[in-house]
Amino acid sequence: MIYDVCVVGCGAAGMMAAYAAASSGKKTVIIEKNEKAGKKIYITGKGRCNVTNACDVTDFFSHVITNEKFLYSSIYGFTAMDVMSLIESYGCNLKVERGERVFPVSDHSSDIIKAMVNAVKDKDVEIRFNTDVTDILSETDGEGNTVATGVKLSDKSKLTAKKVIIATGGLSYPSTGSTGDGYKFAEKFGHKIVPTAPSLVALVTREKWPSDLMGLSLKNVSVNLSDKATGKNIYNGFGEMLFTHFGVSGPLILTASCYYVKKFRGREADLSIDLKPALDEETLDKRLVREFEENKNKNFANAVGSLFPGKLIPVMVKLSGISGERKVHEITREERLSFVKLIKNLPLTVVKTGDFNEAVITQGGVDVKEVNPHTMESKKVKNLYFAGEVLDVDAQTGGYNLQIAWSTGHLAGESC
Numbered sequence: 001m002i003y004d005v006c007v008v009g010c011g012a013a014g015m016m017a018a019y020a021a022a023s024s025g026k027k028t029v030i031i032e033k034n035e036k037a038g039k040k041i042y043i044t045g046k047g048r049c050n051v052t053n054a055c056d057v058t059d060f061f062s063h064v065i066t067n068e069k070f071l072y073s074s075i076y077g078f079t080a081m082d083v084m085s086l087i088e089s090y091g092c093n094l095k096v097e098r099g100e101r102v103f104p105v106s107d108h109s110s111d112i113i114k115a116m117v118n119a120v121k122d123k124d125v126e127i128r129f130n131t132d133v134t135d136i137l138s139e140t141d142g143e144g145n146t147v148a149t150g151v152k153l154s155d156k157s158k159l160t161a162k163k164v165i166i167a168t169g170g171l172s173y174p175s176t177g178s179t180g181d182g183y184k185f186a187e188k189f190g191h192k193i194v195p196t197a198p199s200l201v202a203l204v205t206r207e208k209w210p211s212d213l214m215g216l217s218l219k220n221v222s223v224n225l226s227d228k229a230t231g232k233n234i235y236n237g238f239g240e241m242l243f244t245h246f247g248v249s250g251p252l253i254l255t256a257s258c259y260y261v262k263k264f265r266g267r268e269a270d271l272s273i274d275l276k277p278a279l280d281e282e283t284l285d286k287r288l289v290r291e292f293e294e295n296k297n298k299n300f301a302n303a304v305g306s307l308f309p310g311k312l313i314p315v316m317v318k319l320s321g322i323s324g325e326r327k328v329h330e331i332t333r334e335e336r337l338s339f340v341k342l343i344k345n346l347p348l349t350v351v352k353t354g355d356f357n358e359a360v361i362t363q364g365g366v367d368v369k370e371v372n373p374h375t376m377e378s379k380k381v382k383n384l385y386f387a388g389e390v391l392d393v394d395a396q397t398g399g400y401n402l403q404i405a406w407s408t409g410h411l412a413g414e415s416c
């Protein structure tokens with residue numbers, strides 16, 4: 001049996017690639033090492049799957065962190081609206097939430113997987129589960145070009161296909177099957193792999209005090225990430241963060257992490273938290289003066305209770321250098337002003353990120369300079385295509401990463 005198209009990986013990119021290829025009548029097979037489709041989709045969006053983002057297409061690119069221009073053809077060619085209407089047409093109704101994030105009405109990611117499995121089955125795509133692709137087969141044509149001809153499977157058999165699409169994902173959450181196999185396949189053909197790193201991930205700090213606040217979530221704070229060496233600002237954001245046993249996490253920090261990974265990889269950065277972004281220093285000082293007036297005979301530690309959540313008070317008092325037992329009326333103006341500065345600029349030093357086991361995505365991957373952005377075909381190997389997270393593309397949270405997988409997958413399948 002000679003297949004027209006063999007897709008390696010039954011994740012978001014792989015299923016969409018197979019759907020697109022089979023829609024134009026190509027005999028298509030997906031090879032998946034897991035026992036079922038879309039293991040990673042299942043855990044996305046905390047089990048709800050933020051399947052895409054319904055923002056304007058031009059706005060989409062402002063959320064892409066790496067290689068946005070490479071994505072123009074694929075994203076314009078198969079937009080969030082296209083994904084939504086396809087998924088809905090295969091039985092999963094969708095809703096748009098805050099920030100244009102799109103979820104299944106049921107709030108169950110399994111319904112997205114079911115819809116995509118329905119879609120590929122509808123187009124007669126064959127899926128082989130529990131089967132690893134161990135190698136990509138190739139030969140040299142009459143003009144000296146390397147041409148992909150199929151794949152080698154874990155049972156040592158060979159599968160012949162006219163076109164091969166690598167949609168094996170990145171390295172994050174390896175338990176879902178994304179173990180970086182696509183990079184090895186690409187490297188074998190001389191493709192450059194941009195060094196990989198976990199991204200959209202928690203940040204580890206040099207300071208140990210965040211562990212005292214483990215589990216504490218702060219809403220409506222802003223953070224500022226800057227280069228320790230030059231002071232240059234890298235990221236500013238506003239939202240919700242969380243303290244962990246080794247540093248910081250939460251939506252705001254995950255977004256900050258992609259800029260940290262992009263610019264710092266392995267170096268130190270300053271992370272400053274503004275606990276009261278709505279108040280400037282002068283207004284905050286006036287508020288503190290009021291609190292101190294009302295509590296002048298109280299201990300310092302007991303006088304600042306209205307400013308922070310209870311768990312944060314001992315940490316703030318300790319970091320201020322003012323004894324918690326000092327009477328408020330003994331605190332000098334300089335001490336008060338330096339406390340204001342601490343509230344507006346709670347300093348942390350980021351030393352590294354969490355690892356791939358907890359990272360939402362992988363930064364780095366197959367260098368897009370060696371992939372045709374209009375077809376997703378390798379510029380080094382004829383009839384070999386790439387789609388999804390295996391490529392050196394990534395974006396912020398909000399449904400953008402799945403959209404990249406859907407769009408690049410669709411383009412690769414269509415091009416086949």
Ligand SMILES: Cc1cc2nc3c(=O)[nH]c(=O)nc-3n(C[C@H](O)[C@H](O)[C@H](O)COP(=O)(O)OP(=O)(O)OC[C@H]3O[C@@H](n4cnc5c(N)ncnc54)[C@H](O)[C@@H]3O)c2cc1C
Nearest residue numbers: 009011012013033044045050133168169177388389399402
């Ligand atoms: C916890 C978590 C939450 C997330 N939430 C969201 C979200 O809500 N919205 C969003 O947009 N993005 C989210 N993402 C990111 C998103 O899931 C990925 O960007 C996307 O799934 C990538 O799709 P992919 O098809 O390229 O790769 P994958 O989904 O990783 O699929 C690759 C497939 O290839 C298979 N495979 C690998 N190697 C082989 C081989 N040698 N042989 C056979 N099969 C192989 C794997 O088993 C896997 O099934 C989340 C990620 C994580 C980890």
